[in-house]
Amino acid sequence: xxxxxxxxxxxxxxxxxxxxxxxxxxxxxxxxxxxxxxxxxxxxxxxxxxxxxxxxxxxxxxxxxxxxxxxxxxxxxxxxxxxxxxxxxxxxxxxxxxxxxxxxxxxxxxxxxxxxxxxxxxxxxxxxxxxxxxxxxxxxxxxxxxxxxxxxxxxxxxxxxxxxxxxxxxxxxxxxxxxxxxxxxxxxxxxxxxxxxxxxxxxxxxxxxxxxxxxxxxxxxxxxxxxxxxxxxxxxxxxxxxxxxxxxxxxxxxxxxxxxxxxxxxxxxxxxxxxxxxxxxxxxxxxxxxxxxxxxxxxxxxxxxxxxxxxxxxxxxxxxxxxxxxxxxxxxxxxxxxxxxxxxxxxxxxxxxxxxxxxxxxxxxxxxxxxxxxxxxxxxxxxxxxxxxxx
Amino acid sequence: xxxxxxxxxxxxxxxxxxxxxxxxxxxxxxxxxxxxxxxxxxxxxxxxxxxxxxxxxxxxxxxxxxxxxxxxxxxxxxxxxxxxxxxxxxxxxxxxxxxxxxxxxxxxxxxxxxxxxxxxxxxxxxxxxxxxxxxxxxxxxxxxxxxxxxxxxxxxxxxxxxxxxxxxxxxxxxxxxxxxxxxxxxxxxxxxxxxxxxxxxxxxxxxxxxxxxxxxxxxxxxxxxxxxxxxxxxxxxxxxxxxxxxxxxxxxxxxxxxxxxxxxxxxxxxxxxxxxxxxxxxxxxxxxxxxxxxxxxxxxxxxxxxxxxxxxxxxxxxxxxxxxxxxxxxxxxxxxxxxxxxxxxxxxxxxxxxxxxxxxxxxxxxxxxxxxxxxxxxxxxxxxxxxxxxxxxxxxxxxxxxxxxxxxxxxxxxxxxxxxxxxxxxxxxxxxxxxxxxxxxxxxx
Numbered sequence: 001x002x003x004x005x006x007x008x009x010x011x012x013x014x015x016x017x018x019x020x021x022x023x024x025x026x027x028x029x030x031x032x033x034x035x036x037x038x039x040x041x042x043x044x045x046x047x048x049x050x051x052x053x054x055x056x057x058x059x060x061x062x063x064x065x066x067x068x069x070x071x072x073x074x075x076x077x078x079x080x081x082x083x084x085x086x087x088x089x090x091x092x093x094x095x096x097x098x099x100x101x102x103x104x105x106x107x108x109x110x111x112x113x114x115x116x117x118x119x120x121x122x123x124x125x126x127x128x129x130x131x132x133x134x135x136x137x138x139x140x141x142x143x144x145x146x147x148x149x150x151x152x153x154x155x156x157x158x159x160x161x162x163x164x165x166x167x168x169x170x171x172x173x174x175x176x177x178x179x180x181x182x183x184x185x186x187x188x189x190x191x192x193x194x195x196x197x198x199x200x201x202x203x204x205x206x207x208x209x210x211x212x213x214x215x216x217x218x219x220x221x222x223x224x225x226x227x228x229x230x231x232x233x234x235x236x237x238x239x240x241x242x243x244x245x246x247x248x249x250x251x252x253x254x255x256x257x258x259x260x261x262x263x264x265x266x267x268x269x270x271x272x273x274x275x276x277x278x279x280x281x282x283x284x285x286x287x288x289x290x291x292x293x294x295x296x297x298x299x300x301x302x303x304x305x306x307x308x309x310x311x312x313x314x315x316x317x318x319x320x321x322x323x324x325x326x327x328x329x330x331x332x333x334x335x336x337x338x339x340x341x342x343x344x345x346x347x348x349x350x351x352x353x354x355x356x357x358x359x360x361x362x363x364x365x366x367x368x369x370x371x372x373x374x375x376x377x378x379x380x381x382x383x384x385x386x387x388x389x390x391x
Numbered sequence: 392x393x394x395x396x397x398x399x400x401x402x403x404x405x406x407x408x409x410x411x412x413x414x415x416x417x418x419x420x421x422x423x424x425x426x427x428x429x430x431x432x433x434x435x436x437x438x439x440x441x442x443x444x445x446x447x448x449x450x451x452x453x454x455x456x457x458x459x460x461x462x463x464x465x466x467x468x469x470x471x472x473x474x475x476x477x478x479x480x481x482x483x484x485x486x487x488x489x490x491x492x493x494x495x496x497x498x499x500x501x502x503x504x505x506x507x508x509x510x511x512x513x514x515x516x517x518x519x520x521x522x523x524x525x526x527x528x529x530x531x532x533x534x535x536x537x538x539x540x541x542x543x544x545x546x547x548x549x550x551x552x553x554x555x556x557x558x559x560x561x562x563x564x565x566x567x568x569x570x571x572x573x574x575x576x577x578x579x580x581x582x583x584x585x586x587x588x589x590x591x592x593x594x595x596x597x598x599x600x601x602x603x604x605x606x607x608x609x610x611x612x613x614x615x616x617x618x619x620x621x622x623x624x625x626x627x628x629x630x631x632x633x634x635x636x637x638x639x640x641x642x643x644x645x646x647x648x649x650x651x652x653x654x655x656x657x658x659x660x661x662x663x664x665x666x667x668x669x670x671x672x673x674x675x676x677x678x679x680x681x682x683x684x685x686x687x688x689x690x691x692x693x694x695x696x697x698x699x700x701x702x703x704x705x706x707x708x709x710x711x712x713x714x715x716x717x718x719x720x721x722x723x724x725x726x727x728x729x730x731x732x733x734x735x736x737x738x739x740x741x742x743x744x745x746x747x748x749x750x751x752x753x754x755x756x757x758x759x760x761x762x763x764x765x766x767x768x769x770x771x772x773x774x775x776x777x778x779x780x781x782x783x784x785x786x787x788x789x790x791x792x793x794x795x796x797x798x799x800x801x802x803x804x805x806x807x808x809x810x811x812x813x814x815x816x817x818x819x820x821x822x823x824x825x826x827x828x829x830x831x832x833x834x835x836x
Contacts, residue, residue, distance in 0.1 A: 197773035
């Protein structure tokens, strides 16, 4: 018993790591929502619910009901992004890695599985610059305002999942929003030789996020060929509390009810089709935002196919392909921001005994584009998920 | 394969798989480049940066000029002046070290031997002058004399040969006199920076006799209206060695004492600020920063007024002095380096200990030209961190920094001349220049 617990503790240190910036659209509204799901879900066009097999999902606690052993699932997600603005001609390139999810499941005697998940929710990491000219009495001094936003919002969920009868699974999770945001504006003169004694102006602060959420989900196996799942997440609201030395104020925003449906079906032996949709109405946050407006109702759609009989080096290595499209709730340019991506990937069972996979790696690669009026980002995004069971 | 071996192989495979997967996950986390844009709309409300000048009465008080720091001997140079600026006379006193008693020279067989049987033939005093710090443009006549009275290099003044706590001995003749004239010479700066006074062997021998209490030389400027800075003085000796009488050896004797006396001594200024000179002048003042500002309007529009002065709002603070012409006799002819140090114990002035420099090791260097017409040239002495700490002390309970500052030269004494600036009550009084930034607080979206 000691070894599993020590390994779980070690893995807990891995996450939740703060999300790293992967989009300029992190600067819009409350930030860029992080797509849930592991590498398998990303490869299938973002369809996370209703897939065959058990996993650990913060957005669907029932997904862990089918797990037979203590399990850890963790995902890393690097991105490479080229962005450009058609209005200003600005362009650039950046890259970053986030660790969007870490899930731990452990059997609760014979009652079901207890799950603990850490998931990134909103990414708020970005930087911006502004050239300014200081008008002093006798001279002008070129200077630069640099604004740095770090951090984001994460969710920690404690859930319970169990099977109901032969073909149904249910789960519920209580969650708490967590994470911090640090925002700092620094004004410094460009000519440090001429203004040797000039001390940069710095202002900013640090906020801690809090709030509660409740997620419930259920899935059912229809015959031998289909899975259907749905889940919903209700949130009490997202609160940001300024630290003692922060001049900025505390804030509260509404967080929308999220509804998710996903399904998969076996079209032919070794060939499955998966599809899913998520809806969230962000219009309630409009009144809480200092400036700008949300898009209102947003939808995320995904579809994918999985070739389950593929093998690699004699091991099961299912191939996956898909397409995803999702609306982004906040805009930089009073437009309708959207992200689309073609996806693909494979899984590889590292240690398998019969039908039981005790160690597996899933890889997904996405080629996509985000557009928000004049702002466009073309990105490559990879997801790598490690799943270990029987610890 | 038995069960134990099977179990061991399984564990090894699982550990290997875990290790490889963790390495893969970790490796992708390298080399981040954060999304960055120059889009102005991504930044919070723009702060305002303005220059504000606080009048003297708003930030300072109790200005006081103190003198008497250091001695002429500590300057390490000589000053010569004759009726400079219509008033100033200055003379330099020199005492030479014991002559060398032996020398290594080749004898008649060209073998180098140490010869202590030297015959003094003649000598000369060579003086090196500072062509930049001296005020003359053309040739000047200098006189060399031998002092007839004992004198103390550390305390000699225009009126006294000795001026110690144990007693005072006035010169028989004010101005470090009388002297026995020895030689005169003309120094033309166009020809070089040195002037030579030829001496006979008797005079040279007299200055080499350390038993003579009155031994010493006095250098005077004969040409009126000049002030000269003497960097070095040396005595060159022509010696004949006994081992090779056909050879003349030139030896150099360093000086042991170099000081100068001058008159008149400058009086403390009735108003204004004085820094430098010998003995050195300091100016002390008390600083008391206002807690709030009520202007300018542009700052109030953004941050609201009265604006609380906080350290983070102060980007730059400098004491701005306006140069004025001082006494022409002590008008700077070379650059000066000004320093500002906190006075750690005001009640102990003028001997109060000082804190570390607020300006840096090299000080704030000012050229001599600003102390001429037109007056009022501004000299900024940055004291940003000091002002920030003063303001911080006003808003927190940290250890208060000293509220009294001393304006002084980087080293004391550093120059014969001193810097003069307008004082409080003058239209050109000192001001405190502040560059402030204030703006709306950074908020979440």
